Amino acid sequence: MAKTPPKPSGRRDFLKSVVAGAATLATTAEALPAAAQPHAEVPSNAMPILPPMADADPPAEPEVLNIDRSGSDYMVDVLKSLGIEYVCSVAGSSFRALHESVINYGGNKSPEFISCCHEESSVAIAHGYAKIEGKPIAIFAHGTVGLQHASMAIYNAYCDRVPVYIVIGNNLDATKRDAAYGEWPHSVQDAAAMVRDYTKWDDLPISLQHFGESAVRAYKVAMTPPMGPVLIVADSELQEHPIEDGMTPHIPKLTLASPPQGDSGSVAEAARMLVQAENPLIVVDRYARTQAGIDLLVQLAETLQVPVIDQAARMNFPTRHPLNQSSRRGAVVANADVIMGLEATDFWSAMNTMHDQVNRTTRSIAKSDVKLISITTGDLYTKANYQDFFRYTPVDLAMAADPEATLPSLIEEVKRQIPSGRKQILADRGKKLAAAHDQALDLARTDASYAWDASPVSTGRLCAEIWAQIKDEDWSLVSLLRHFSWWPLRLWPFDKHYQYIGIQGGGGVGYNAPASVGAALANKKYGRLSISIQDDGDLLFGPTVLWTAAHHHIPLLSVMHNNRAYHEELMHVQRMANRHNRGIDRAHIGTTFEDPAVDFAKLAQGLGVYAEGPITDPNEIAPALKRAIAVVKRGEPALVDVVTQPR
Amino acid sequence: MQAKLKVIGADFKKLASTIKNHEGAVFAKTNPHRLKPVLLVNQGANVNYFREHRTLGIVGLAVILLLSFAHARAQEPKSTSASTGNAENGKRVFMKDGCYQCHGREGQGSNMSGPRIAPNPPPLEVILGYVRKPSGEMPPYTAKVISDQELTDIYAYLQSRPAPSKEKAAQLLK
Numbered sequence: 001m002a003k004t005p006p007k008p009s010g011r012r013d014f015l016k017s018v019v020a021g022a023a024t025l026a027t028t029a030e031a032l033p034a035a036a037q038p039h040a041e042v043p044s045n046a047m048p049i050l051p052p053m054a055d056a057d058p059p060a061e062p063e064v065l066n067i068d069r070s071g072s073d074y075m076v077d078v079l080k081s082l083g084i085e086y087v088c089s090v091a092g093s094s095f096r097a098l099h100e101s102v103i104n105y106g107g108n109k110s111p112e113f114i115s116c117c118h119e120e121s122s123v124a125i126a127h128g129y130a131k132i133e134g135k136p137i138a139i140f141a142h143g144t145v146g147l148q149h150a151s152m153a154i155y156n157a158y159c160d161r162v163p164v165y166i167v168i169g170n171n172l173d174a175t176k177r178d179a180a181y182g183e184w185p186h187s188v189q190d191a192a193a194m195v196r197d198y199t200k201w202d203d204l205p206i207s208l209q210h211f212g213e214s215a216v217r218a219y220k221v222a223m224t225p226p227m228g229p230v231l232i233v234a235d236s237e238l239q240e241h242p243i244e245d246g247m248t249p250h251i252p253k254l255t256l257a258s259p260p261q262g263d264s265g266s267v268a269e270a271a272r273m274l275v276q277a278e279n280p281l282i283v284v285d286r287y288a289r290t291q292a293g294i295d296l297l298v299q300l301a302e303t304l305q306v307p308v309i310d311q312a313a314r315m316n317f318p319t320r321h322p323l324n325q326s327s328r329r330g331a332v333v334a335n336a337d338v339i340m341g342l343e344a345t346d347f348w349s350a351m352n353t354m355h356d357q358v359n360r361t362t363r364s365i366a367k368s369d370v371k372l373i374s375i376t377t378g379d380l381y382t383k384a385n386y387q388d389f390f391r392y393t394p395v396d397l398a399m400a401a402d403p404e405a406t407l408p409s410l411i412e413e414v415k416r417q418i419p420s421g422r423k424q425i426l427a428d429r430g431k432k433l434a435a436a437h438d439q440a441l442d443l444a445r446t447d448a449s450y451a452w453d454a455s456p457v458s459t460g461r462l463c464a465e466i467w468a469q470i471k472d473e474d475w476s477l478v479s480l481l482r483h484f485s486w487w488p489l490r491l492w493p494f495d496k497h498y499q500y501i502g503i504q505g506g507g508g509v510g511y512n513a514p515a516s517v518g519a520a521l522a523n524k525k526y527g528r529l530s531i532s533i534q535d536d537g538d539l540l541f542g543p544t545v546l547w548t549a550a551h552h553h554i555p556l557l558s559v560m561h562n563n564r565a566y567h568e569e570l571m572h573v574q575r576m577a578n579r580h581n582r583g584i585d586r587a588h589i590g591t592t593f594e595d596p597a598v599d600f601a602k603l604a605q606g607l608g609v610y611a612e613g614p615i616t617d618p619n620e621i622a623p624a625l626k627r628a629i630a631v632v633k634r635g636e637p638a639l640v641d642v643v644t645q646p647r
Numbered sequence: 648m649q650a651k652l653k654v655i656g657a658d659f660k661k662l663a664s665t666i667k668n669h670e671g672a673v674f675a676k677t678n679p680h681r682l683k684p685v686l687l688v689n690q691g692a693n694v695n696y697f698r699e700h701r702t703l704g705i706v707g708l709a710v711i712l713l714l715s716f717a718h719a720r721a722q723e724p725k726s727t728s729a730s731t732g733n734a735e736n737g738k739r740v741f742m743k744d745g746c747y748q749c750h751g752r753e754g755q756g757s758n759m760s761g762p763r764i765a766p767n768p769p770p771l772e773v774i775l776g777y778v779r780k781p782s783g784e785m786p787p788y789t790a791k792v793i794s795d796q797e798l799t800d801i802y803a804y805l806q807s808r809p810a811p812s813k814e815k816a817a818q819l820l821k
Contacts, residue, residue: 446811449817450765454755574745579786
């Protein structure tokens with residue numbers, strides 16, 4: 001067995017100086033070996049065997065070149081204990097030890113290192129993954145430049161209340177920073193400060209035991225509703241310092257907190273209001289965390305025969321359920337006497353409209369005496385700086401609770417309170433709602449049939465063509481839909497939680513492509529067909545995530561919604577030109593991708609992804625999709641570029 | 648004719664049932680996440696095209712359009728006839744001046760941006776009046792930036808758009 005090398009001086013002194021008297025790795029300082037003999041004087045005409053000594057203090061002992069285990073090995077053990085399956089990262093020197101420990105000590109398995117080309121992609125991949133799996137994966141990044149790149153994606157995850165587990169490297173000891181590696185601009189006093197407004201919790205552990213406890217706590221915080229991103233700083237010295245023999249810290253047990261439920265009194269009152277209402281309504285947004293959430297909502301809605309409006313931040317309620325009235329929001333809101341919001345992120349906008357002309361005005365579309373019930377974790381956790389909490393809504397009954405966790409008791413209470421004489425009234429209400437639902441579905445199908453043969457391709461046509469190819473598969477739509485006129489939610493039958501993963505939260509563009517890759521990564525082990533309807537503008541923010549998908553063999557079908565513009569912004573600039581009565585034919589400046597048009601098929605092929613296009617004839621879509629789906633079913637990503645109408 | 652009607656859902660439904668369904672049904676396009684745009688006629692004053700209404704449906708909407716058409720005719724000078732429109736120029740202007748951005752290149756509309764206005768657009772006189780002073784979310788197009796003749800050409804273009812392919816859509820969406 002190799003002799004234990006002498007301990008290097010300097011590092012332990014640093015740790016002790018930072019945590020005065022609180023070192024958790026108490027050791028007895030060993031006597032340092034005697035200083036090495038000074039170099040013998042060499043003849044002036046001889047070549048020196050060794051280079052001249054540096055002008056700093058000479059080392060007091062032989063230099064340590066190998067260590068058996070470093071702190072980063074322990075850190076990987078902690079990540080494994082948390083069930084972290086993947087680490088998404090752009091390689092960086094500030095966490096070089098962690099990186100090496102993942103791929104070697106940890107065997108590159110649980111976690112597996114996912115190679116990314118931009119830290120924004122790293123975080124957004126984790127964001128999409130968590131929405132399928134309901135738990136986080138990790139990100140490694142530089143504490144300065146890496147975190148800066150990642151910040152928009154962290155903001156999206158925060159606004160979307162999704163758990164993302166971020167570990168950043170830093171070089172806190174100024175005497176150990178190597179300028180040759182850029183470690184000075186890569187170092188920061190308070191690494192998490194930049195994102196503290198949009199992360200749930202962060203810490204800078206000083207010792208490995210501290211790291212273990214904070215890492216486990218961070219996971220628990222991330223996973224307690226309302227969920228959100230968390231951040232741990234892994235100082236480079238802590239990563240690279242050797243673990244002393246027999247001194248491996250223990251890893252604390254993880255116990256997740258059960259989500260908070262509404263109190264029994266409030267639940268009973270809510271049930272009373274809903275049962276006695278003539279026209280109750282349920283509005284959901286970020287409600288269903290799991291399939292159980294969907295099933296519970298169906299049970300509640302059917303018990304009450306109450307319409308449900310899904311604002312679609314998650315997959316909340318089956319789209320073909322007769323009580324789904326999402327297409328008739330105006331009518332049902334205006335008719336409602338009691339409205340219950342379940343994790344309704346923007347409850348205000350469910351009942352009000354904003355008029356965007358020179359003077360912005362608002363108007364209520366609900367009855368003036370409507371009673372409102374709110375069950376949301378938003379009441380448990382709100383920060384001030386970033387305004388993602390939307391407009392204040394005065395409600396009549398507010399439960400600061402997780403609605404999915406509250407629904408079982410609410411359902412029981414509703415069942416208990418419904419008088420037998422009311423059941424026929426509820427049944428009649430349900431029949432009317434079912435008829436209205438069917439009519440809305442027919443209307444949506446009719447809408448989709450307009451501009452059927454148009455070029456550029458109509459979004460309704462494209463939606464129908466995709467459906468025809470995937471309807472017999474176990475599919476999962478992993479993309480945003482707002483710019484696609486929500487067609488799939490209007491036309492396809494969604495009833496499983498993984499079939500739709502919702503929105504990006506903070507409205508940050510560039511989320512869709514990497515989040516789709518992340519969701520597809522999660523879907524991979526279940527054999528699901530992941531489909532992304534990919535906006536062109538979004539992909540241009542970070543196309544290199546396609547390389548990540550190719551490199552890691554992540555099966556994902558990306559169908560471009562290529563309207564060759566930042567179309568939302570184009571309409572905004574158009575509105576301003578109209579308002580100012582000038583240049584109404586110039587709004588395309590700075591908002592469109594023409595001259596040249598981007599060839600997304602070539603772009604994708606260059607990044608290793610099978611791709612076809614651009615397709616402008618709608619009759620070419622079906623055969624292209626068939627070929628692309630065959631590739632995806634072989635376990636690889638594929639992209640079909642379709643040039644489309646704007647919306 | 649002065650449009651002095653107050654919207655009462657039941658009355659309009661009764662009245663609307665005698666009116667042929669107008670393809671201005673586009674305004675009643677529903678969508679999951681925005682208001683259902685319908686019409687509300689104020690007493691004796693302007694016609695508001697995109698105010699909320701509880702139960703007014705497609706057919707009732709057509710009633711409002713026709714009433715507002717009559718109202719607009721009383722207010723505006725005599726308009727050019729649709730038959731003098733140049734569809735080719737209308738397409739050019741429709742794209743150049745940004746109409747397609749909200750209404751689609753075929754006038755097919757979107758629930759996220761603007762209603763369907765083709766292939767059977769509202770009466771030309773309605774369009775001429777509304778685009779100058781929209782009461783909904785549409786930005787205004789004054790005569791300074793687009794002429795009546797250009798709007799007439801656009802009208803001709805919209806009229807030239809093909810009918811929907813309901814059977815083909817149904818085949819794919821089953």
